[in-house]
Amino acid sequence: MTGNAAPGNRGNADRRVRRTRTAIRRALMELILEKGYEPVTVTDLINRADVGRSTFYAHFTDKQAVLFGSLEELDFLRASPSADGPLFAFSLAMFEHVREQRRLVRALLGRRGGREVVAHGERLLTAAVRDELLARGAAPSAHLDLVVTCVVGAFMAMTRAWADDEIVATPAELNTAFRATVVPGVRALLERDPGHRPVG
Amino acid sequence: MTGNAAPGNRGNADRRVRRTRTAIRRALMELILEKGYEPVTVTDLINRADVGRSTFYAHFTDKQAVLFGSLEELDFLRASPSADGPLFAFSLAMFEHVREQRRLVRALLGRRGGREVVAHGERLLTAAVRDELLARGAAPSAHLDLVVTCVVGAFMAMTRAWADDEIVATPAELNTAFRATVVPGVRALLERDPGHRPVG
DNA sequence: CTCCTCTCGAACAATGTGTTCACTTATGAA
DNA sequence: TTCATAAGTGAACACATTGTTCGAGAGGAG
Numbered sequence: 001m002t003g004n005a006a007p008g009n010r011g012n013a014d015r016r017v018r019r020t021r022t023a024i025r026r027a028l029m030e031l032i033l034e035k036g037y038e039p040v041t042v043t044d045l046i047n048r049a050d051v052g053r054s055t056f057y058a059h060f061t062d063k064q065a066v067l068f069g070s071l072e073e074l075d076f077l078r079a080s081p082s083a084d085g086p087l088f089a090f091s092l093a094m095f096e097h098v099r100e101q102r103r104l105v106r107a108l109l110g111r112r113g114g115r116e117v118v119a120h121g122e123r124l125l126t127a128a129v130r131d132e133l134l135a136r137g138a139a140p141s142a143h144l145d146l147v148v149t150c151v152v153g154a155f156m157a158m159t160r161a162w163a164d165d166e167i168v169a170t171p172a173e174l175n176t177a178f179r180a181t182v183v184p185g186v187r188a189l190l191e192r193d194p195g196h197r198p199v200g
Numbered sequence: 201m202t203g204n205a206a207p208g209n210r211g212n213a214d215r216r217v218r219r220t221r222t223a224i225r226r227a228l229m230e231l232i233l234e235k236g237y238e239p240v241t242v243t244d245l246i247n248r249a250d251v252g253r254s255t256f257y258a259h260f261t262d263k264q265a266v267l268f269g270s271l272e273e274l275d276f277l278r279a280s281p282s283a284d285g286p287l288f289a290f291s292l293a294m295f296e297h298v299r300e301q302r303r304l305v306r307a308l309l310g311r312r313g314g315r316e317v318v319a320h321g322e323r324l325l326t327a328a329v330r331d332e333l334l335a336r337g338a339a340p341s342a343h344l345d346l347v348v349t350c351v352v353g354a355f356m357a358m359t360r361a362w363a364d365d366e367i368v369a370t371p372a373e374l375n376t377a378f379r380a381t382v383v384p385g386v387r388a389l390l391e392r393d394p395g396h397r398p399v400g
Numbered sequence: 401c402t403c404c405t406c407t408c409g410a411a412c413a414a415t416g417t418g419t420t421c422a423c424t425t426a427t428g429a430a
Numbered sequence: 431t432t433c434a435t436a437a438g439t440g441a442a443c444a445c446a447t448t449g450t451t452c453g454a455g456a457g458g459a460g
Contacts, residue, residue: 016406016457041447052408057449115315122357146369146377149361150354154382157322157353158346167345177346182354184384216426216437241416252439257418 021059023049025070028063033103036112037067064116071120083135087186090128091155091178095171098159106163109156118156126152136190147189151182221259223249225270228263233303236312237267264316271320283335287386290328291355291378295371298359306363309356318356326352336390347389351382 027048031040042063046056060066082089098105108117130148138144158174161167169177227248231240242263246256260266282289298305308317330348338344358374361367369377 014406014458020407042449043447052410053449054409054451055407058406062448111315111319115311119311142367142369142373143377143380145367146358146374147381149357149367150378150381153357154350154354156357157349161349167342167349169342169346173342174346177343178350180343180389181347181350181385182381184388185381188384189380214427214437220438242418243416252441253417254419254421254440255438258437262417 017059020049020051020055021069023051024056024059024066028066028070029104032067032107036107036110037114037117038112064114067114067117068120082132087136087183087190088129088132088151088179090132092171092175094155095159095174095178098163099171102163105159109160110164118160122152122156125155133186133190138190144189147186151186154178154182217259220249220251220255221269223251224256224259224266228266228270229304232267232307236307236310237314237317238312264314267314267317268320282332287336287383287390288329288332288351288379290332292371292375294355295359295374295378298363299371302363305359309360310364318360322352322356325355333386333390338390344389347386351386354378354382 024045027045028040031044031048040063042053042056045051045063045066046053049056060069107113109121126148129151130145133144133148134140155178158167158178162169162174224245227245228240231244231248240263242253242256245251245263245266246253249256260269307313309321326348329351330345333344333348334340355378358367358378362369362374
């Protein structure tokens with residue numbers, strides 16, 4: 001092993017390497033679904049993947065590296081900002097997607113989830129929301145960033161609370177409440193802002 | 201030692217007990233300010249407090265117990281809901297309070313903070329916001345709870361992002377953005393709801 | 401087939417947790 | 431002041447987890 005931990009070598013030639021990495025990734029997913037993300041230890045991982053301890057560290061620096069490697073393959077949070085159509089059209093689709101992957105979402109974002117994972121999701125969503133508002137003519141500003149933070153915070157809070165069973169609702173209800181709370185304020189922002197609407 | 205870990209015995213007679221507990225609490229606060237909450241270990245605590253390991257466990261079950269004991273004395277999040285005055289009047293005061301206690305807030309809520317601490321703060325704030333909306337005539341409902349979750353999520357997200365230096369702003373700016381995002385939606389909710397306005 | 405890479409697995413040093421116990425000390429009440 | 435007792439000490443323990451190292455051996459590429 002050349003010691004290249006967590007490289008981008010997706011299509012590695014050596015069958016052994018592929019076997020090891022996929023075994024570890026699969027083990028992580030399984031364990032996450034069973035216990036949540038935080039409680040999973042490297043020791044769990046190598047036991048489940050049936051892989052030597054040294055082998056693990058030859059490929060990944062820690063469990064987070066494994067997760068973030070796998071996360072790229074999931075297309076959660078692939079919210080492509082749209083300038084037309086309803087504001088924040090992503091929300092309903094996302095809430096529904098979250099319901100489908102509920103166990104995983106709870107494990108990653110919920111109480112037993114991981115701080116870094118939430119932060120990662122927040123970053124992705126923040127970028128998407130910001131882009132959408134810019135595409136709809138909002139002027140880039142500190143104020144805009146604050147508003148984006150609010151919107152993302154609201155969305156993540158609902159998702160987390162719902163995944164954790166703190167609230168009971170359908171995706172449609174989540175969506176309605178989210179939009180009812182946030183859209184009026186954002187719409188006011190957009191209208192107040194003359195903006196250079198790039199097409200409609 | 202009778203083995204009563206973390207009791208409510210605030211005014212304990214024995215001077216030794218008081219000495220031990222305050223030493224541990226003070227140690228936790230100091231260490232939190234130095235390293236953030238998560239990295240602090242029980243071992244750190246007993247070294248700093250200069251207290252035997254067994255003594256620590258005679259008084260507290262873990263570091264979280266120490267924190268939650270101390271937290272009661274801080275009057276963060278003492279947002280008394282008001283039925284009159286502007287909606288969410290607590291927000292500016294709270295943002296300002298947060299600025300004063302910035303180092304502590306960052307340590308508790310920020311990247312190096314603790315999951316449970318955030319959850320605790322969220323619970324307190326959720327209750328306060330919910331009460332305020334009820335006091336202003338909103339009907340108790342699942343929808344209301346969802347909206348409250350949004351509002352609290354937005355507030356916490358701003359606070360955290362700001363404490364972590366992800367965004368730069370004054371309390372007034374935070375307050376403006378928060379209210380601009382959230383108040384229109386909430387106001388619409390209250391107006392749509394005939395409600396039994398109890399005075400105002 | 402052969403050579404090189406990867407894996408194995410065990411051992412290691414660190415660090416942390418939570419418990420136990422015999423011993424010493426401080427405290428508060430009489 | 432005396433003294434029974436509640437409290438603190440400190441060291442040792444078993445255990446879990448991390449991240450590293452190394453020689454031996456197996457597996458794959460070419």
